[in-house]
Amino acid sequence: MPDSVLPENPALPENPALPGNAALPQQPAQPRNPATAWALKHMPLTAQAVGELAPVLAGKRLAMCLHVEPKTAALVTLLVRAGVEVSLTGSPGTTHDDVADSLRELGVTVFTRRADGEADHRRNVERVLECEPDLTLDNGGDLTLSLLESGAPAGYLGGTEETTTGGIRLREAAEHASPVVVINDSRLKLLVENEFGVGQSVVQGFLNATNLMVPGLRAAVLGYGPCGKGVADTLSRLGARVSVCDTDPMRALEAILNGHRVGTAAEIVSDARLVFTATGHANVLGAEELATLPDGAVLAGVGHFAWEIDRAALAARTVRTVEYGAPSRRTGYVLDDGRELVLLDEGRMLNLTAANGNSIQAMDLGLTLQARCLAAVAAGGLAPTVQSVPAPVEHRIATDLVALLK
Numbered sequence: 001m002p003d004s005v006l007p008e009n010p011a012l013p014e015n016p017a018l019p020g021n022a023a024l025p026q027q028p029a030q031p032r033n034p035a036t037a038w039a040l041k042h043m044p045l046t047a048q049a050v051g052e053l054a055p056v057l058a059g060k061r062l063a064m065c066l067h068v069e070p071k072t073a074a075l076v077t078l079l080v081r082a083g084v085e086v087s088l089t090g091s092p093g094t095t096h097d098d099v100a101d102s103l104r105e106l107g108v109t110v111f112t113r114r115a116d117g118e119a120d121h122r123r124n125v126e127r128v129l130e131c132e133p134d135l136t137l138d139n140g141g142d143l144t145l146s147l148l149e150s151g152a153p154a155g156y157l158g159g160t161e162e163t164t165t166g167g168i169r170l171r172e173a174a175e176h177a178s179p180v181v182v183i184n185d186s187r188l189k190l191l192v193e194n195e196f197g198v199g200q201s202v203v204q205g206f207l208n209a210t211n212l213m214v215p216g217l218r219a220a221v222l223g224y225g226p227c228g229k230g231v232a233d234t235l236s237r238l239g240a241r242v243s244v245c246d247t248d249p250m251r252a253l254e255a256i257l258n259g260h261r262v263g264t265a266a267e268i269v270s271d272a273r274l275v276f277t278a279t280g281h282a283n284v285l286g287a288e289e290l291a292t293l294p295d296g297a298v299l300a301g302v303g304h305f306a307w308e309i310d311r312a313a314l315a316a317r318t319v320r321t322v323e324y325g326a327p328s329r330r331t332g333y334v335l336d337d338g339r340e341l342v343l344l345d346e347g348r349m350l351n352l353t354a355a356n357g358n359s360i361q362a363m364d365l366g367l368t369l370q371a372r373c374l375a376a377v378a379a380g381g382l383a384p385t386v387q388s389v390p391a392p393v394e395h396r397i398a399t400d401l402v403a404l405l406k
C-alpha cells in the first residue's frame with residue numbers, strides 16, 4: 001500500500017477548540033478498549049476519510065444509533081479526534097458494555113446497555129436526540145423518525161441511514177426538509193460487505209458452531225443474492241460441493257456460470273449435509289424440502305429474520321428434540337421417520353450468533369461510506385430527500401479500496 005494513498009496515521013486536526021469537546025484530552029483520542037484498538041488498526045479507509053473530512057465535520061453534534069461494538073467504537077474514536085461531539089445509542093441486545101464504557105471514558109455520551117429492551121431503546125433514542133444534533137447516523141430509522149416527529153432543531157443538516165429497512169421507513173415518512181443518505185443502497189457495500197463479508201463470516205460461524213470440515217462437504221444454498229452468493233462461493237472455494245436454488249432465473253444462471261449445481265429447493269437439499277437459507281423470504285425450506293433432507297443434515301440461517309426455515313412444518317414431524325449444547329445452540333429434531341435434522345441457533349443469522357459478524361475490513365468500507373456521506377450532508381448541496389449514496393462518494397471509496405488492495 002503506497003503511503004501517499006492511505007497513510008497509516010492520517011493527519012488529524014490537533015484538538016480543535018470546540019464547545020462540546022472542551023473536556024477532551026490534549027492528545028488525539030486513543031481507544032481505551034483493546035478490541036477497539038485492534039479494529040482501528042485495520043480500518044485505514046475510515047481513518048483516512050474522517051481525517052480528510054475533519055474540517056467539514058469538526059464542531060458538529062452527531063446523534064448516532066449503531067451497534068455499539070469495536071468497529072463502531074473505532075469510527076466514534078476517529079470522529080472524536082476530528083472534533084465531532086458524539087451522542088450514541090445502540091440496538092437492543094447487541095451492545096458490548098465494555099466498549100460502551102470505554103467510549104464514555106473518551107468523553108462520548110453513550111446511553112445503551114446490553115440488557116436494554118425495546119422500551120429502554122426508545123428512551124435511549126430520545127436522550128440521544130437531546131444533544132440537538134446537526135447530523136444523525138441511524139440504523140433502522142428509529143432515531144431519524146423520532147427526530148422528525150418531535151421537530152428537528154434549527155441547525156439540523158440531515159443524516160445517514162445504515163439499513164435498507166430503515167430507508168424504506170424513511171421514504172414512507174412524510175416530508176423531508178433535509179437529506180438522508182441510505183448506506184445500504186450502495187453497490188459497493190453490497191459487493192464488499194453483503195457478498196464477500198457475509199460469505200466469509202457465515203462460513204466462520206458454521207465452523208465455530210459445528211467443528212465440521214468443509215472440503216468435500218455437500219452444501220445447498222437457497223437464494224443467490226449477494227449474501228447467498230457470498231456463502232455459496234466461499235464454501236466452494238474451500239472445497240465444498242455446492243448446489244444453489246434461486247427463483248430468479250438470472251441469479252440461477254449466474255450460479256451455474258460460477259460452477260454450482262442448480263435445481264429446485266427440494267432437489268438440491270436431497271443430498272445436502274448442510275443447508276443455508278439466504279432469501280429474505282419466509283418458509284422457503286418447508287414441508288416438501290424437509291421430506292427430502294438426508295439424516296443428519298445441518299440447517300442454518302443467513303437471512304435477516306429466522307423465518308426462512310418453516311419451524312411449524314419441522315415441529316409437525318418432530319417426535320423429540322436433542323440439544324447438543326455449546327458453543328452454539330445445536331438442536332436435533334428427530335422426525336417421525338427416524339431422520340434427525342440439526343438446526344443451528346434457531347435459524348438466526350449464523351455469522352452474528354456464532355462468529356463476530358462482519359469482518360473489520362468489510363465494516364471499514366461500510367463506515368467509510370458513513371463518514372463520507374455524513375460529510376457530504378454536512379457540506380450542504382444534497383437534495384432534501386431520502387437518497388442513495390452519491391456516485392462520486394462510491395467512486396472515491398472504490399478507488400481507495402483498489403489502491404489499498406492491489
Ligand SMILES: NC(=O)c1ccc[n+]([C@@H]2O[C@H](COP(=O)([O-])OP(=O)(O)OC[C@H]3O[C@@H](n4cnc5c(N)ncnc54)[C@H](O)[C@@H]3O)[C@@H](O)[C@H]2O)c1
Pocket residue numbers: 194198222223224225226227228245246247248251265278279280281284302303304305349350351352
Ligand atoms: N447475515 C448477515 O449478516 C446479513 C447481511 C446482510 C443482509 N442479510 C440478509 O440476507 C438476506 C439476503 O440478502 P441479499 O442481499 O442477498 O438479498 P437479495 O434479495 O438480493 O437476494 C435474495 C435472493 O433470494 C431469492 N429468493 C427469493 N425467494 C426464494 C425462494 N423461495 N427460493 C429460492 N430463492 C429465493 C431471490 O430471487 C434473490 O435472488 C436478507 O434477509 C438480508 O436482510 C444478512
